[in-house]
Every structure is written in structure tokens, then in C-alpha cells.
Amino acid sequence: YAGRGISCLQCYATADLGNIAYESAAMEGMIVDEHVLVEIVTPGTGDPVPEGEVGEVVVTTLNPDYPLIRFATGDMSAVMAGSSPCGRTNLRIKGWMGRADQTTKIKGMFVRPEQVAALVARHPEIDRARVVARREDDQDVMVVRLETSATDADAYDASISAVLKLKGRVELVSPGGLPRDGVVIEDARNYD
Known part of the structure; x- marks a missing residue:
């Protein structure tokens, strides 16, 4: 621009x-x-x-x-x-709306958009995913928000560990529930 x-x-x-x-x-x-x-x-x-x-x-x-x-x-x-x-x-x-490289370091490991896409590709019932990095009790926490009609969040733990190389908390979101803003990895950490 x-x-x-x-x-x-x-x-x-x-x-x-x-x-x-x-x-x-x-x-x-x-x-x-x-x-x-x-x-x-x-x-x-x-x-x-x-x-x-x-x-x-x-x-x-x-x-x-x-x-x-x-x-x-x-x-x-x-x-x-x-x-x-x-x-x-x-x-x-619309013009420039940010950068696509959303690679984020969580718990000392890099998480890349390609990994999030690979996670979604493993499960046809998942429409999209968003990884959110947060700080809780002075530690990094990874939350994996999955847009799906599935109801068993625990069913995705093994795939998340295998693909993202980290353990994280899973939040299931109903279809259409994740923002359509292009963000697949959100860094919501606050160090204040």
C-alpha cells in the first residue's frame, strides 16, 4: 500500500x-x-x-x-x-490487512500455520482451527479452538500433540463460530 x-x-x-x-x-x-x-x-x-x-x-x-x-x-x-x-x-x-506469517513460539516451540492446517486435514469433521497462545500463572498456555459439530474435545488430544508438538487445551466451537479474519495462530499473551 x-x-x-x-x-x-x-x-x-x-x-x-x-x-x-x-x-x-x-x-x-x-x-x-x-x-x-x-x-x-x-x-x-x-x-x-x-x-x-x-x-x-x-x-x-x-x-x-x-x-x-x-x-x-x-x-x-x-x-x-x-x-x-x-x-x-x-x-x-481491501488493501493491506496484516501479515500472513503467524508463526508463534509457545512453551519454547514454534507453531506454524502449516501445522494448524495439517491438524484440520486429519479430521474431516473440523471446519477450521485457531491456536491461541495465552499466559496463565506466568506460564504459556496453548488453547486449540476447533470449529466442529463434534462434542468430544478429548478425541483431538493425540492429534494435537503429534502435529503441533505440544499439549494444549481444546475448545470446541460450533460451525461458523470462529472469526473469518485469516488468523490461525493468535498470540493473546500479556506480559504486564
Whole structure:
């Protein structure tokens, strides 16, 4: 995101990719360049998220000088519904909404989005998961929130230990109960 300026078409630059989207004059999102394919995916999986949900920006461009195929930018955004008020009709994204690398150290071990995705993949009844790092009694605690209609939280203990390499408390959340904000690992620790 290049910030506000005089031009109504500012560039959204990601690393050395060049222009992939333009900001609309009315601040109604960023319009993806017609020569670039942009996908919004779940961090750590590459699986597309539904329109409006936050995920990692993945870019494909067939530029003969610098082709990219599903390049994960590490930036988070979401697809916006509808057309731009400026009249352009290509895909719109909300702009920069954070970073996709949510790797977090819990109890001295790194937990990565790919591990959370692997946990979900082991159990077809789980729709999504969110690992939350908390502090309780001056110690790290890992809470694994699983979105599922299942009712036996203990059934997931072995998978969590095997995949995440840590033991954690399991909280079952009804389908649709986890936020659609692209976060799969949340660091909610407070050291004050």
C-alpha cells in the first residue's frame, strides 16, 4: 500500500512484484490489475477463502521477464464484493490487512500455520482451527479452538500433540463460530 497521495491510481506494491493493484479514488478498495491473477487463501494451505474473508494474497503473473506462479506475498487482504464506484470492474481487494506469517513460539516451540492446517486435514469433521497462545500463572498456555459439530474435545488430544508438538487445551466451537479474519495462530499473551 503506497498511502494517500495526489494521484487517484496509486500502486499497491509487494516486494519486487511491481503493480498488482490500484487504489480507487474514493478509497473503496484496491482494484487488481487486469494482467495479474490475485487469489486470497488460508495462510499455510493455499486453499482459497470465500469472498470477504481475510487471507494471504497469492499472485500469478505471466510476465515473460519475471513470471510468478502462485507467489505467496505474505500480506493479508480480502476480496470486496461489487464494482468500484470509479467504474472499473476487475477484482477489488481491501488493501493491506496484516501479515500472513503467524508463526508463534509457545512453551519454547514454534507453531506454524502449516501445522494448524495439517491438524484440520486429519479430521474431516473440523471446519477450521485457531491456536491461541495465552499466559496463565506466568506460564504459556496453548488453547486449540476447533470449529466442529463434534462434542468430544478429548478425541483431538493425540492429534494435537503429534502435529503441533505440544499439549494444549481444546475448545470446541460450533460451525461458523470462529472469526473469518485469516488468523490461525493468535498470540493473546500479556506480559504486564
